[in-house]
Amino acid sequence: MMHLENKKVGIIGTGKMGQSLLRGIVRAGKAKPANIYASDVYEPALQALKDELGINVSTDNFDTVDNSEIIILAVKPQILRNVLRGFADHINENKLIISIAAGVPAATIEEELHEDTRVVRVMPNIAATVGEAASAVSAGKNASAEDAEVAMEIFSSMGSAALVPEHLMDAVTGVSGSGPAYIFPVIEAMADGGVLEGLDRESALKLAAQTVLGAAKMVLETKKHPAELKDMVTSPAGTTIHGVHALEKNGIRAAFTDAVMASAKRSREMGK
Numbered sequence: 013m014m015h016l017e018n019k020k021v022g023i024i025g026t027g028k029m030g031q032s033l034l035r036g037i038v039r040a041g042k043a044k045p046a047n048i049y050a051s052d053v054y055e056p057a058l059q060a061l062k063d064e065l066g067i068n069v070s071t072d073n074f075d076t077v078d079n080s081e082i083i084i085l086a087v088k089p090q091i092l093r094n095v096l097r098g099f100a101d102h103i104n105e106n107k108l109i110i111s112i113a114a115g116v117p118a119a120t121i122e123e124e125l126h127e128d129t130r131v132v133r134v135m136p137n138i139a140a141t142v143g144e145a146a147s148a149v150s151a152g153k154n155a156s157a158e159d160a161e162v163a164m165e166i167f168s169s170m171g172s173a174a175l176v177p178e179h180l181m182d183a184v185t186g187v188s189g190s191g192p193a194y195i196f197p198v199i200e201a202m203a204d205g206g207v208l209e210g211l212d213r214e215s216a217l218k219l220a221a222q223t224v225l226g227a228a229k230m231v232l233e234t235k236k237h238p239a240e241l242k243d244m245v246t247s248p249a250g251t252t253i254h255g256v257h258a259l260e261k262n263g264i265r266a267a268f269t270d271a272v273m274a275s276a277k278r279s280r281e282m283g284k
């Protein structure tokens with residue numbers, strides 16, 4: 013893996029995900045704060061980020077583009093074309109564009125800039141904030157293997173990252189890009205159940221969240237099939253099988269599969 017320490021990295025759009033990535037990059041020591049540039053339309057938020065992280069900030073996106081070799085696009089997909097207007101004059105073959113915009117094909121960004129612009133798409137998730145994102149990386153037609161590696165290096169420093177062909181990015185968005193938002197209500201609802209049964213809210217939330225974390229770690233570390241792991245918890249005529257039965261009666265599997273499909277479908281629509 014090559015080192016990014018001396019590369020200049022820019023982030024355009026410091027909303028929820030842009031901030032998550034900035035904190036992730038600084039936390040992992042992937043780039044020196046003095047080599048990080050960020051821009052957004054909202055000045056007070058930029059100033060707060062400068063104070064917190066010691067990075068360079070500007071309300072002019074061209075400052076970020078001109079100063080950076082790697083430019084991460086973290087604005088909403090709906091405004092990406094607008095944001096890229098005028099960029100073409102500031103982009104050259106030395107600059108790598110990394111877009112995290114859901115649904116937007118690399119080819120759309122190439123069209124807005126130059127046909128030979130180096131573009132890599134990444135679908136991370138909000139857990140980059142705590143170093144536990146699940147990210148997928150796909151290289152546009154002009155991006156080199158090294159460009160994809162640079163993206164892999166950045167995003168694997170804040171969680172896991174895998175290379176996927178671009179046509180699977182909508183599927184990835186459905187599973188892991190949107191996924192944290194499926195699990196937060198699960199944690200809240202499990203805690204609600206605990207409160208209903210007499211636990212205080214704080215303890216119930218902690219138990220529920222740690223249970224999700226532990227179950228996820230079991231899948232990743234034991235590499236056993238989730239069904240086998242479930243069977244390890246369900247004693248005959250015991251408590252767990254009663255809970256599992258209640259979930260199945262309420263269609264839990266179809267509910268989650270439908271959620272992934274609905275998000276992926278929306279991602280495809282946004283790409284049109």
Ligand SMILES: NC(=O)C1=CN([C@@H]2O[C@H](COP(=O)(O)OP(=O)(O)OC[C@H]3O[C@@H](n4cnc5c(N)ncnc54)[C@H](OP(=O)(O)O)[C@@H]3O)[C@@H](O)[C@H]2O)C=CC1
Pocket residue numbers: 024025026027028029030051052053054073085086087088089091095112113114135136137138189190
């Ligand atoms: N949130 C998530 O969990 C994930 C998001 N993504 C992708 O990340 C991108 C950003 O999403 P998210 O962070 O949620 O959205 P946000 O709206 O929180 O962030 C976008 C930021 O860009 C700012 N902005 C608007 N116009 C401009 C402009 N012309 N120049 C620079 N900045 C501008 C917005 O300011 P203002 O609010 O004032 O308009 C806002 O601060 C999207 O493309 C999304 O698909 C990918 C994976 C996960």
Ligand SMILES: O=C(O)[C@@H]1CCC=N1
Pocket residue numbers: 114185189190
């Ligand atoms: O909801 C969205 O469109 C973005 C993309 C993935 C997560 N949030």
